Amino acid sequence: MPHVKCLRCRECGSEYPIEPLNACEFCFGPLEVEYDYESISKAVSRESIAAGPNTMWRYHDFLPVDRELAIDISTGFTPLIHAKNLGSQLGLDKLYIKNDSVNPTYSFKDRPVSVTTTKALEFEFEVLACVSTGNLMGSVAAHGAKAGMKTMVFYPADLEQGKIQGAAVYGPTMVAVTGNYDHANRFCSELADNHRWAFVNINMRPFYAEGSKTLGYEVAEQLGWKAPDHCVVPGASGELHTKIWKGLQEFNDIGLIKNLKTKMHLAQPEGCSPIVGAFETGSDHVTPVRPETLAKSLAIGNPAAGPYSLEVLKETDGTGVYAEENTIIDGIKLLAETEGIFTETAGGVVISSLKKLVEQGKIKRDEVTVAYVTGNGLKTMEAMGDFVEPIQTTPDYETFQTALAAAQKS
């Protein structure tokens, strides 16, 4: 861990040693990892990164853990696809999809969890824990298994069976919490105070968040060491949005890319859009909301990084945009039917929001645009509803031909 200096409060600037802390003792503001960029710039080059593994760990110099200890299940370096078909429909010549749904547990969460699990072992924690409604629990369970740690996964008792099984298969202790969302949130927050467990997004949050920076590095490298003109990022806690920007800034600051002018757009679902709501009213205060959205993976009503995400929107001249709830499935289908990529509801929010941004004239035809698809559609099959209307036929040629002709007419 040669390049890490300290943890620093994002609010008051107080400095802390590298320990499993997430809040400033003085003002209770969130802590963030601070690096020695001079040291990093001496250690890395485009060539040294390109010679690294085809995973997120090719960027280990920018992460707060020792590479040798990494819990690596081959996360990252996911495809950046020139989406010509979708771009043609939307009126964009240089549209790219960053397809992070092909990570080992099928979401971008493998990036922050890989870093956190590594750090948890370094801190000699025996238990890795999280509270989740989907993607995070699967990733924590998988990384805990790989690391040989005891793993505790808390989830709302009414969660869909598919998601429960998708995490349970890795062998964690599964804990179903009854009661409403707020109660579960408060209960798990207290648990983190009372047990010496590595709760990935609570006491380990400063390290957890850093893993998402790799989504910025990868896109820049895959574009030929250039930052895109636009990024469209799904928004839940707002941390992914801020960390992709931090990644691009770090690359720019140490000279790996030049002329960083990326506009960082944020996409939220209409039923849970506290950050976009603040952006639209020009407020610097994110008012918490009660989530009521199809996009469960974006259902964070009180986003921890909301104010910082708002700052990124302002700093980069980005736009906060929400996708109407009834367009989320349309977004999923549009991506699937044009590019052959089946994303979950968060991806549907991104694609529908991207469409709005183009319609609003925020993104021009010849500008390099990257839309982040962060989770796999097989995880949210229930959200798709019953949309299949097959042609019905008996197993004989004439009946089939008649049915096919009728279907083609309608």
Add this chain to the structure above:
Amino acid sequence: MSTKRVRFTFPSELIKEPVIYKLGIDFEIVTNIRRADVRDSMGWVVLELEGDDEIIKNGLDWVASTGVRVDPVGGDIIEG
């Protein structure tokens, strides 16, 4: 005795209500404000509470019943 860190978010109609004062007087909870931003249209306060576990729980239930939103300081922790 234990401590608890929370964030209160006040809707505009409750900004002038002495909720934190009453929490101290009526529930005998020690309140220690660390950060705050209070305006005409909204307000939030980050504070630490000190008192008996049960009393803090009752106090927070009362605060929530007034219409003030009560959250853990670090925001929502249930992630998708």
